[in-house]
Amino acid sequence: MTIEETATAIKDMSIRGAGKIARACASALYELAESYDGDDPEEFMEMLEDAKNDLIASRPTAVSLYNGVMYSLKGIGKWMDVEEMRREVMNNADEFIKDSIQAVKTIGELGAEIVDDGDVIMTHCNSSAALSVIKEAHAQGKNIKVYATETRPWRQGLITVRQLAEAGVDVTLIVDSAVRLVMEDVDKVFVGADTITAQGTLFNKVGTSQLALAANELDVPFYVCTESYKFSPMSLNSDNVRIEVRETAEIVKEGEVPKEVKIYNPVFDRTPAKFIDTIITEKGGISPYKARDFIIEQFGIKEEVH
Ligand code: RI2
Numbered sequence: 001m002t003i004e005e006t007a008t009a010i011k012d013m014s015i016r017g018a019g020k021i022a023r024a025c026a027s028a029l030y031e032l033a034e035s036y037d038g039d040d041p042e043e044f045m046e047m048l049e050d051a052k053n054d055l056i057a058s059r060p061t062a063v064s065l066y067n068g069v070m071y072s073l074k075g076i077g078k079w080m081d082v083e084e085m086r087r088e089v090m091n092n093a094d095e096f097i098k099d100s101i102q103a104v105k106t107i108g109e110l111g112a113e114i115v116d117d118g119d120v121i122m123t124h125c126n127s128s129a130a131l132s133v134i135k136e137a138h139a140q141g142k143n144i145k146v147y148a149t150e151t152r153p154w155r156q157g158l159i160t161v162r163q164l165a166e167a168g169v170d171v172t173l174i175v176d177s178a179v180r181l182v183m184e185d186v187d188k189v190f191v192g193a194d195t196i197t198a199q200g201t202l203f204n205k206v207g208t209s210q211l212a213l214a215a216n217e218l219d220v221p222f223y224v225c226t227e228s229y230k231f232s233p234m235s236l237n238s239d240n241v242r243i244e245v246r247e248t249a250e251i252v253k254e255g256e257v258p259k260e261v262k263i264y265n266p267v268f269d270r271t272p273a274k275f276i277d278t279i280i281t282e283k284g285g286i287s288p289y290k291a292r293d294f295i296i297e298q299f300g301i302k303e304e305v306h
Contacts, residue, residue, distance in 0.1 A: 003028050003051040010058040010065070013154065018194045018230055019128055022068030023100050025055045026093040029072040033089035036082070044082050048073060048089065060242040061203055061268045062194035063232040071096045071229070096229075103227040103282035108132030111190065111225055111280045115142055119187040122147045122179070122215075125205035126156035126163070127192020129225035133280070134190060135167045146171045147182050151205060153250040153265065176207050183214040193226035193279075197235035198295050200273030200288025203243070206266055212275035221277040224288075228281050231291060233299040243268045 001009065006028035009015040015024045032051055036044055055069050072093040076085045111133030115121070119137075121144055123130050137144055146169055150157040157173060164171040174182055183189075189211055195203040202208065202224050215222040232241065248263035257263070273288035286294050295301065 001028055001031070003032055003054055007054045007058040010055075016156070017126065017128055018062035018064040018192065019100055019104060019227060021059060021062060022064040022229065023097050025065055025068045026072045026096045026100075028055065029069065030090050030093035030097075033086045033093070036086065039082055041078070041080060041082050041085065044085055045076070045078070048076070048085075059244060061244045062230070063234070063241070064194065064227070064230045067229040067233075068096055068100070100227060100229065103229075104128050104132050106282040107225050107227065107280055108136035110282070110284065111223065112136035112140055112142075114223065114278075114280070114285075115144060115188065117142045118144070120145045120147070120185055122149070122183065122186045122189045122211060122220075123160065124149045124157075124189075124191050124208050124211050125151045126159040127204075127225060129227060129280075130190040130192045131160065131163060133223075133225050134164065134169060138167060138169045144169065147174050147186065148172070149174055149176050149179060149207065149211070151207060152176055154267070156205070176210070179207075179211055180214040183211075183218050183220060186215070186218075186220050189215045189220055189222045190225055191223070193224050193230045194268060195235075195241050196224070196226060196231045196279060196288075196291055197239050197241065198232070198292040199235065199239045200276065200279075200291040201235075201239055201241075202271040202273075202276060202279075202288075203241045203268050204271065206269045209269045209271040209275070212271045216275045222275055224276055224279045226279060226281060228283055228294070228298050231295045231298060233295055233301060236292065236295060236301065241270070243270070 010021045076088050107129050115137035148157045148160040161171050161173045243266050246265050246267050276288040278285045
């Protein structure tokens with residue numbers, strides 16, 4: 001897919017999921033580098049810069065997209081000729097995609113160790129990382145039952161129940177407002193992530209924080225399943241992540257409510273570290289309070305010594 005097609009597909013959510021949108025961006029940059037038929041390094045760099053800006057602007061909340069783009073473009077510079085830049089971008093993008101797919105698999109294996117035979121699990125939205133844990137636990141023969149929330153307004157929960165049913169998992173769909181009631185029967189919660197900040201704050205599909213609140217009140221462990229490229233290096237200095245607000249047509253049809261009614265459709269929310277038991281990454285489980293150290297190590301950031 002071209003850069004423009006990819007940005008459009010991410011914007012209209014025909015490509016969705018924080019991991020998938022990051023891989024889609026890397027794949028589009030791979031194709032751009034592969035297909036460039038000029039011999040002007042400056043022109044090539046400008047094209048890559050424009051592509052970076054278009055892709056990053058397509059969805060603001062998931063830092064995975066930004067990290068996937070920056071990883072694909074790392075190491076290129078004015079001192080390179082076209083062939084060197086082309087090779088660098090294609091190798092980086094290919095590596096990001098392969099590592100990202102492997103990371104989801106590894107998270108499934110590590111997270112499944114936490115799942116006990118007989119567990120009742122709740123999950124929210126449609127997270128390939130969280131479902132990797134659930135499907136792996138099931139594949140290991142653990143007898144589990146899953147409650148999946150519908151996840152208004154886009155209803156990604158219907159994708160989740162289809163995927164789990166296809167895997168043979170015992171899954172029940174519930175409406176989002178049933179979370180607190182059903183949580184009384186739940187042993188563990190597994191959700192995905194769009195962004196984790198240095199403060200251990202989770203930005204994920206709207207409604208996640210309500211699962212965390214209900215789980216915390218009922219002492220149900222709340223686990224976040226996420227690849228390391230969903231941690232935000234920019235958050236070392238500030239916790240603010242832009243929460244995407246999408247069109248009102250996702251909530252009501254034309255004419256369903258009086259025109260003077262305002263409609264607000266934020267599609268992510270924030271869950272503070274205090275409600276998170278463990279963040280399960282492909283590098284192992286970490287406390288949300290270790291997110292800053294994790295980011296510094298993973299992104300090779302040299303913190304100035306005060
Ligand atoms: P994986 C999704 O956002 C959900 O918030 C999900 O938890 C998160 O991305 C991570 O998904 P959207 O794309 O990368 O549905 O684990 O808006 O698949």
